[in-house]
Amino acid sequence: MRDVFRTAGRWPVPPTTKPACRDAEPGLFHPDRPGGPLPPDKVTAAKAVCRRCPVLSDCLTLAVRFRETEGIWGGTTPKERRWLRVQADRMHTLGPLLQRLRTGEAPVHVDPLDRPAVVHRLIAGGWDVNRIAATLAVSPAAVRTAHRRGVLVASYAEALKRAGSPRAA
Numbered sequence: 001m002r003d004v005f006r007t008a009g010r011w012p013v014p015p016t017t018k019p020a021c022r023d024a025e026p027g028l029f030h031p032d033r034p035g036g037p038l039p040p041d042k043v044t045a046a047k048a049v050c051r052r053c054p055v056l057s058d059c060l061t062l063a064v065r066f067r068e069t070e071g072i073w074g075g076t077t078p079k080e081r082r083w084l085r086v087q088a089d090r091m092h093t094l095g096p097l098l099q100r101l102r103t104g105e106a107p108v109h110v111d112p113l114d115r116p117a118v119v120h121r122l123i124a125g126g127w128d129v130n131r132i133a134a135t136l137a138v139s140p141a142a143v144r145t146a147h148r149r150g151v152l153v154a155s156y157a158e159a160l161k162r163a164g165s166p167r168a169a
């Protein structure tokens with residue numbers, strides 16, 4: 001079993017918690033050597049385990065809280081966590097743009113970096129994919145891709161909040 005909740009003394013993990021990796025080979029979630037790259041086949045296999053994990057968001061929060069720079073945590077690689085941190089930080093600056101979109105004023109430009117968070121917020125606000133695609137002048141497929149990423153960004157931002165450090169990790 002991976003010692004995923006080794007910090008349980010500092011984290012309120014219910015005793016009934018059963019992470020999906022409890023029976024997995026611990027090495028699956030870590031590079032072959034400290035500081036080394038994560039082999040792609042390990043990433044694929046580890047993420048498949050994480051996808052069915054009932055405590056994925058807790059695990060991601062732990063990674064944020066303790067600034068895990070190695071290994072797969074909460075279904076994310078270190079590179080993805082760095083990307084999510086940038087995205088989550090940028091979310092704080094999107095208020096004026098979202099306001100312009102909601103009031104029907106066409107945006108001058110939506111930076112592709114901001115698209116996942118923008119799409120996530122618009123869908124949460126009841127917009128459908130085609131309306132967003134028309135407004136942002138992108139394809140519906142691009143909107144769906146952005147939404148998938150936006151869900152991850154929102155989950156990471158939530159993890160930051162739960163970790164009690166808005167600029168942590």
Ligand code: SF4
Binds near residue numbers: 022049051056
């Ligand atoms: S999200 Fe992945 S690494 Fe974290 S507890 Fe679940 S299975 Fe283990």
